[in-house]
Amino acid sequence: MSSYSITEPSRLQKWLAGTLVVFYAVITLLPLVWILTTGFKSPVDAIAYPPKVFFEPSLEGYVNLFTTRTRVSPEALQALPPPATWYEEIVRNRDMVIAGPSRYGERFLNSVIIGFGSTFLSVFLGTLAAYAFSRFKVPLKDDLLFFILSTRMMPPIAVAIPIFLMFRTLGLSDTHLGMILLYTAVNISLAVWLLKGFMDEIPREYEEAALIDGYTRFQAFYKVVLPQAATGIASTAIFCLIFSWNEYAFAVLLTSGTAQTAPPFIPTIIGVGGQDWPAVAAGATLFLVPVMVFTILLRKHLLRGITFGAVRK
């Protein structure tokens, strides 16, 4: 007699589910693979038709991403000393010389400062607010929570013009601080609501035990509640980072020079010396790395965070 169970899926069901997951994964991963490979193609291969799946890899896209180049006459090129580095050689092959570094590095750094800065601030403020909402008798608690949520009821870009004017008056346009504050303001409602859910799940008895064991309210919060909330804090941080890292519209509107982040910068590469798709793809690939690393580091927490509350421990 073959074993049969209601809860255990049959082999056919497992096979079907597996196929479905693989199919879905291929569809979602394909564009990413395309960007990744395009970054390593030569400009000619990148726009070849039919598209080339197999190609000779080249680092030209990455070199172009990080440099600005000038075209020189073949005679002048001949007169130069031989290229000192491998990337100079790649550039010389195109009858050009390196004129200097591109802005990608600093734009990337801006993204890191603004993205992680606003994530930290959102999670920090969100944790404190969520703890207070969860544990203390706050006057007008429900109204305040609704107000915080209501800030997300329309797309943030709908208030772009008031924000633009406000930033100009306050001197926050094109500053790191301005962008950090802006992304924090957008993220904070998500942070408060998510974290309040996590805080509510932590039994009060833990901190009450600490209060009786001789700790102050803040020590109890810091030493007992925070470690318990680590899961929630990690997943909230990921959500906040993904938003502020990828945000495009406000970045285009409010930054142009010093504080410009990578998302509005990457498309501008297209215009420099023809449509340089490998460089754009290289920029996009590198841009994906920090969020990917951050997410992989915290992914255990993320999974637990998404399903929190579903199963009672």
Place this chain on the structure above:
Amino acid sequence: MAEIVIKNLRKEFGDFTAVQSSSFKIEDGEFFMLLGPSGCGKTTTLRMIAGLELPTSGEIYIDKEEVGQKPARQRDIAFVFQMFALYPHMNVRRNISYPLVSQGMSKKHVTEKVAEVSRILGIEDILDRPVSGLSGGDRQRVALGRAIVREPKAFMMDEPLGALDAEFREHMAEELRALHDRMGATTVYVTHDQLEAMQMGDKIVVMNHGVIEQFGTPQDIYDKPATMFVADFIGSPSMNFLRFHGEVHTGSSSVRMHHVDLAVPTVREPFEGDLVYGIRPEHIALNDDGGNRGEVIAAEYLGTTQIVTVKTVGGDLKARIPSDQPARPGETVGLDFNGSTATLFDNQSGRALKSDLNEGVLAHV
């Protein structure tokens, strides 16, 4: 160790009054039970003593010091929670040593104390385990360890056996009582289980709707209930109530109910109106000569005794009689009440009338 005195303690949550003007005294070294149904205010009272809730009014004295409005950490008490509240991110050793660390005790001293406590509780072999994998009993012991390691003035326990399964609960109850006897620590223990309260407590406070119904030793509370609520809540099966209209005078030692005279302990206050005659099941005997007669409707066999339900004019009664005495449903039997143990209640207010039996006990309330 310390005595705890509660004076006119009151707690309101908005419009809801959780505890109404309670006063009682817990002697040094006493195992003190706060007993009552859920929502009666017993846990709120305990939490006020511990400092987890601040009273709306009234005073709390621990070791003669008024602490009513002080934060928990300044009261030097320990608390054992129903769900134990072991810090889940620490192992057993760190859980037990945590209260000592807050006092800034030296590492060497902490290690010694933890070793001593774990020896008392028999948990030396699990000290380095994470708390998440522990059985209910071991969690309970670790929670106790965390409480006793600091040698506080008093222990607060909020239904600490509630989360354990029935078989183990009995074992832990004995262990807990033995631990108390060994340490002589003042303990305030909240429970809704009357058997647990009777089994472990030196004194019991019975609460209902935020009011203290009675305060006394388990024997007094069982034998001399101050109110119908206490009589009904304590004991299983609970006290039988026979309702009738009648009158009693100071000095009379019987009441007339449905044309039958019933003996009662000498009454110390006159009363006329709706009365309740309360008698415990074990004080009713089946006797063919008994003045009251009724029909047996059920018999519940319990080993050495049986509980017989008898239908009488005044209502259904439960009697606890030896199991070898025949009592078959449908039979008509005579009932004998042991009048010297009976209590008369005012049906309207539920309070017991003063008599020779309960005089002195009622004075506490």
